[in-house]
Amino acid sequence: MLCKKTMTLTVILLIFSTSTIAQGFLVYKPKQTFFSHDKQASWEVVIIPDNNPFYGVLGNSLACWYNKENNRTVLLPLLVQKNGLLTEQQKRFLNQYLAKNGTLLVVGEHLNTTYGTTEILGSPAEVAAEVSTKVFKQSSTVLILPYEGNSSYKLSLIAAPLASYLNIPILFYDNNEEQLQQICKKLNSTKAFVVGDIQLNLPNISIVELKDEDAVQNLVLDSIKTVFGEINYITLTNPSDIISPQIIDSYETTTMEHIENIKVTVLGREINIIGKDTRQQLVYLPEGINWVRIHGEVNVTQKGFIDPIISLYLYDPQKNVVAYSLSPGYDIGKTYVETLTCDAPGNYTLTVKLYNGVKGGYFLQRGLSMVDTDVKITINVSRLKKPHLPFVPKLSMTAPYLTAAHGGILVADQKFELTSDEYVSAAEGLGTGPWYNEKLQNFNNKKVNYTITELKHVLDLIENHGMLTGYLNGSAWLAILGDTNMIPMYYYNPSQKGLLEKGLPSDNPYSLNFNLSVGRVIGYDVQDVSLLISRTLFYKKICGPPLEENGWHSRFNFVFGEGFGETGGLFHQIPYAAELKKYGFKPHVYGDLRNSRQITSLLQVYTNANYIEYLGHGDWLWFTPSLYGFDYINKAVDVAHAKNWVYNKPSVFLTSACLMARIDGIPPYMNIGVTMLHSGCNCFIGATRSTGQEAGLTALENHLIVDDLSVGEALRGEKRVDKEPPTYYVRALYGDPAFNPYEPNNGFSNQGRPVIQHVSR
Template sequence: MKMDRKKLAILMALAVSLPVLTGCIEKVKEVSGFSMDTINNIKSERTEDAVPYVVSKENPFYAVIATPAALYYDENGQHIEPLLVKDFENPSKPVERFMELYPVAYREIRGGSPENVSIELSKIWKKSDAALLIEDSFHGYELGIAAAPIASYLNIPIFVTSNTDNVRGILKKLGVKYTFICGNLEGHGMTWRFDSIDEINDFMIDLLKDRFEEIDYVTITNPLDITNVSVLNETEYEFQNVTASIDILPAQTVNLLVGGLLGLNDGMIGINTFEVPEHYKYARFVIDLINDDSELVSELGDDLILLIYGPDDEVYVYTSTAAGIPEVDENGDIVVDRVHYETIIYNKPGKYVAQVLARRVATLNGQYTLRIKVQQIDSPLEPLMNNLSSLAPYLTAYHRGIVFASPEFAFAGNESVGVEGVVYPSTNEGLVEPNNEHVLKIHEMLNNLLAKIANISADDTEALWQYYTENPIHIAILADATMVPMYYYYNPDSDNIIGVQLPSDFIYGDIDPKPGDVENNSYTYWPQQENAVGRVTGYDAEDCSALIARTIFYNEIIDAFGDWKNNATVQT
């Protein structure tokens, strides 16, 4: 039976087109890991060496993407240039100062989607057998900051995207055959999808031992520091008032007593009241106290003190303009003395009293302005130092280390803890015990990681203690004390004003705190810190990037200062 011409034409067309169409379909094979032989055969070629980058603080992904561009390893060792974070509208002085001291041809990332920035920076590579793909989401970021050092160790680009197809053309152009995936993205070529931080760190341990033979650096950080709490409602208060000096000098003392006897504004001590509504589970106080008579602050050290008492008459806020950042003139003299202060309160609605005291040497009374915003917010987990985690890949890759990160590290008072009042243990002693229990859980997780690095069972604490006594490593905490909390050791002089207990990061370097008696150790008579611990902090990622850069490039900076530094005398 003969086939009609129409059917024959269709079959012929299919015969021709199917091989072509099949060739257009990307072959993606997901695997549970790459062998070290495969890893060692990954090659790349750059169009240029390490590039100094200044990235906008507006998106934390920028610093992550730029990490392998500014810092990478090859057969010749480490190649590194500065990676700075900058507010281009209002840059911080530390960043500007570093750029003056280390003048190189900085490239800037001022904006754009992370995907477009990734594509632009990928031009640094002429070809690359592998790439790291990170989903443009919080989940992608959470995994990405732990995985990003891989890109520096293997000298491969990072792509942040919401759809792999958007960068597939670039991947083909680079010749990418292997992809590491962080998040819900389609792979490209042979694909290893990371499902957890633990999986990333297990691979990182193998990679670092193979490449560098040892691991002596761990960075603890929290990806939650790129988030912000949401403001649901807000009420503003503004008070302008007069307060008398409480300095113990004859004129001030008489003025205070007479004012009190005459009933003049509680002895001329500024008293102001405001309220937290009943339905505010979490209330954030945003406070600005301004000394309207600041003329003598620079010369005599005058300042204002603020105390805020809650509905239970407990002190919830204690601060001073001496702790603030004043406005100064061109000579550096203070023209407006002020302090900005924020805190979060859990489940304490009602009337609050804000009391302003003055310490003035030459005057009896003075004017002040107090502004308070009472905000209803959705969570107490507010980062105190934003986006520090975005620098974890760069800092860690420089030290050939591992990023130990989790949003679960964060601690603040909430309904699950059940302690009302200020959500920070630093000013709420009722939170000390639950905070310490939380820190011990992080400590256990850290010991598990250290056990993997040492190839020792985490259950054998004595062997772990012995190993790190002989082979100490460095542990950097790149986070504020909400994102990675401190342990509070006993202090007999503890109170809400001078300080609650004794907060410390000592615990993170102590392998063997004694169960039930954490202030002592299991295997030494005196408490001993096996590993060195330091907290790397700054006002935000911008200032912190300058701190890291100054440290890494210290020798280059100091060499430019001339011979005087070799003959200088430091008096302490």
């Protein structure tokens, strides 16, 4: 018997005063205790702060564990808070998930919330020590992880699932040997797994040293085989994403540019009646590594049907684009660009454009723009010590929980990173990354190849434990938990004509010739991603049972765009919608004249459907279904508006459109696909570059609906048979690859959760 864990906990009400909190952790009066074993109550959600990554290591063991002795699995949502606050999306999740008297276990940092909480505050080492003797009555084994040192976080990440699989407490070594001795004595422990280069004296404790990664991974795999008998899940992450950019110094300038312009567009030709819509200014960038961030903003006094569109284009001294953006990809009347330059000094040119009006007509454009306003331009140039630059920091914090919840193994390595130390020499003289400069794509692809080598090494370890055949013949899920700087996509050739973006970025190589089912778990920030993971794992509870015949569960909404999207609507969507009725769906098709953002928002076409399929024109910041009328730019579905949408339940968003999954070289919060995840979808499938008639969705949808596969398996199955470029390369999945959505004919799945092997008595 390894241990006995107190699965439910009692909270003695604490009366807080100025003497209650001291030195950053909770202090309680001598006669009070956090947990009373004679009167028990439970927590239902675990909340950790983002200010120390080791809370992610510890939080996993408090939200997920397996007790093989009584065949019991416990899984609770794990959310990451920031500065004592939950996001609005996290609050909506809790309102759906929790009962009125639900309790949150808040560790590390105080949380401002109206829910009942049990708070255990302090550093990860302090909290781990406190929790171990409150949660466990006794434990014959403990897991001691390193807290200091260059490799401590990486080793702790990959070892963290052990605490869940073996149902044992996590402790951190932080020069606290005497405290660890006392805890082990109190728990009646006789064995300690000690990870990393830690020298400990623990009397009467048998110490098992796990000095390096392979030692840890072999024990993880032993545990998986013992508890589950098989493995179906691998997570890739980059532990260096917790490190902020190392800024040496920075300077910021703010200027105002006045633009006065009246412009008409007739038969596709733009004619300036008064002034011009463009201003330019020089931006001098010095030598060294520079992180350049530029904001553009116009004053929007009243939001209405027409939103001003501000665009920024930054060119290097050779007149090559190094960054660009438009306000529909950021916010109403605001936009943002950033780039990283490496020893590429000189005068860069910033071009600012402003359009305020209507523009329509697909074949022969017509429009009117009237501008008379100031544009505020703020330029920040930060000199960096290293090129390290995560787009979405701290995602690795969620890796232990994602991995343990699926009974998997975690692969973590800082060398996966594109913007590593070697990037300086590879990008010398360049003002951008491989997304706008093909010269860097070979360097980028070597990083991908290194990651694949490390992945194959872990597969060899799995084979040594006799589980590889079962993994490859099964779901073989692989989650990429990181942005494209931390775990880059691979760039295939050729670059597409007419696009500023270069190459064909793809996650295909990680599938190992589509033996693995790959999905990239991404979001606006770590708070978003922690919610996405929990929303996926607790999908059934959030969705609830199908109570209405024509309700959310059975609703499959198709939207086709104008400008030849009608072909897909006529030959795919309409007949496929009829086919879906056999499987219990209630499909609806929205096409010409009722596909604008305003109409679809009014009808809740996107936010109140289980499945959504969009077929039409798109880009990384928006998609434009409505093209034929007098105006399309104000009818587009863009980031600026969709980021405030509220999906009633976690939807599946499938697209046959260009660029809607492009996240390389831009913050993911500027991408329309990731925005759908932010607003409440569980899955987005789209293209990182332009696609054509080959971008059908029938094979993928059949795998989901007819074969009842997860989204990762469905995409794998499609790419095994449909290899026509460019869709074959550029179609990507954002979300947990193990996510299996509800269909009326299939019902709910277990979302890739492992099953404890039965123990015969």
